[in-house]
Amino acid sequence: MKHSRSKWLALLWLLPFAVVFGLFQIAPLVWVATHSLEAVDGWGLGNFREVFDSPFYLQAIKHSLQIAFWSSLIGIVVALLGSYSLRRVDSRLRDFVMAFSTMTSNFAGVPLAFAFIILLGFNGALTLILKQSGLIEDFNLYSKAGLIVLYTYFQIPLGVLLLYPAFDALREDWRESAALLGANHWQFWRHIGLPVLTPALLGTFVILLANALGAYATVYALTTGNFNVLPIRIAAMVAGDIFLDPNMASALAMVLVGLMLVITAAHQWLLRRSYHVAR
Template sequence: MKSSISSKGWALLCLVPFALFFFAFQIAPLAWVASNSLNTAEGWGLGNFQQAFSSAFYRQAMRHSLEVAFWSSLFGIVVAIIGSYSLRQVSSRLRDFVMAFSNMTSNFSGVPLAFAFIILLGFNGALTILLKQMGVIEDFNLYSKTGLIVLYTYFQIPLGVLLLYPAFDALREDWRESAELLGANTWQFWRHIGLPVLTPALLGTFVILLANALGAYATVYALTTGNFNILPIRIASMVSGDIFLDPNMASALAMVLVGLMTLITIVHQWLLRRSYHVAR
């Protein structure tokens, strides 16, 4: 009994550094941002949030952020699902190579990624000119919302593969064989067995991809030099800008981002519970 209490005490003691680190770099900054978001020229209040939601410019930034994050996450997870499943069917050598490549490309972002896309898909990019000559496209603007969705999807795919690939370990081959023996076709297997088993991993991965896209800053800034209106760009411009310096409004927009992610997480948990009850 004493040994059990002693081991629990040591375990709690070992958690102290993590708790201090978590408080110093997660809770304290979030509390500081939340406090400053309520600080206005007239005193404490919701003036910054009222201005953020009443301004067409800030609403456009929120809309652009959600659209780019949603579509890039959707396209990314679809490709990641197909890729993760396909990796189960290839040789171990090719699978190891693809996983190592995905691990490398998932960290390829920021200025190098923006520069690479400008060379390939800019107005005079190599692929842009080639596709125009082949008649595949008439025009493509990398610096538009569509271009950003393509760019974001690029770094969403390897992250999605890394997150989803282990989830396919939960699908056992004998389940498919049993389903076939009982007369189930491929669609019925995935509808009643495969997708219910993978649903928690799919929803969790989609939420992570959304968070990854919503918070992306360096790549889109390097690509558009801060001229595309999304929330991270607006927040940075009001924190480090010389003309439009307004850290309190930046804090309010940051809390809007936190609110969006909180809402997405709540919906994610609700969908998980619902899928669990449906599966049962």
């Protein structure tokens, strides 16, 4: 009787979260999915056919995936090395870096775009210094390569925040035992360290991909909406004065959701595979 009462009380406390989740997560997703099937000639897959038949929309998908993949890959590699190094430094420096990562992971949008324009724009301070020193000949911040650099900036601190706790799973006595058995540094990471960290690495990579695929404010502030990525196309069709087409925007949003579902499914498959390999 007491157990049943506590269970119903827990469900009652969960009710506000369920209401908010339903109103602001499920209901908008259902609305977008429904309107993505509403085309000019009636209900159907006409919007999706137009998306995948249009080189312009396919270019937006390609750019979004390329920027998200490379910024996430660079970000997770740097975050992995940084998180490992933080375990070896003084606690005060570690606390400072973690606090700085927390701040910079949320530093996005117009302020971030403005900061990068000052530093790495055509006449940016860092760009001029690198050109005068002969390290670079030309750099275009407003290109795909420039956006990868920009995205990587806020991917690294987010990756550090997500990966740093994962190193708690690595026990120091495992390293000592491996050394006593004759394993070198590389063999320890190949057979023990990386398999233990694989779930955290894959999960962090998926989160970084989602973070980059959905980024809008920074790329819009930097390029004023002139670079072709999915969030820019969706926003232009929802709030644009000329090409207002919320149904096509819904179809593009569902394509974005589909990409994330594919990435998440691949993530789950790799997790199961790494688990069986580890066993």
